[in-house]
Amino acid sequence: xETYIIELFDGKKRVGKEKIRTDDYDDVLKRVxxxxxxxxHRVEIWDGKAYKHxxxxxxx
Numbered sequence: 730x731e732t733y734i735i736e737l738f739d740g741k742k743r744v745g746k747e748k749i750r751t752d753d754y755d756d757v758l759k760r761v762x763x764x765x766x767x768x769x770h771r772v773e774i775w776d777g778k779a780y781k782h783x784x785x786x787x788x789x
Contacts, residue, residue, distance in 0.1 A: 732777035733757045737770040744770060 730750050735757070737745035749757055761772055775783065 734775045734777065734780045735761060735764065736773045736775070737764065737768065738773065739770050 730752055731754075733749045733751070733754075735747045735749065736743055737747075747760070749760060751757065757774060761774060764770070764772060
């Protein structure tokens with residue numbers, strides 16, 4: 730099972746976060762399509778490992 734994080738942004742401010750555990754990435758895309766149909770927020774999709782290390786400097 731993979732963990733995916735969906736973050737919703739209104740401008741630069743995060744207004745929502747949802748965690749999904751699934752084996753099929755299509756489930757994540759279906760959920761994003763549902764969110765986009767309801768709101769005008771910008772959406773970011775992260776896998777669990779990338780989200781955990783998103784603020785670290787990779788150029789060291």
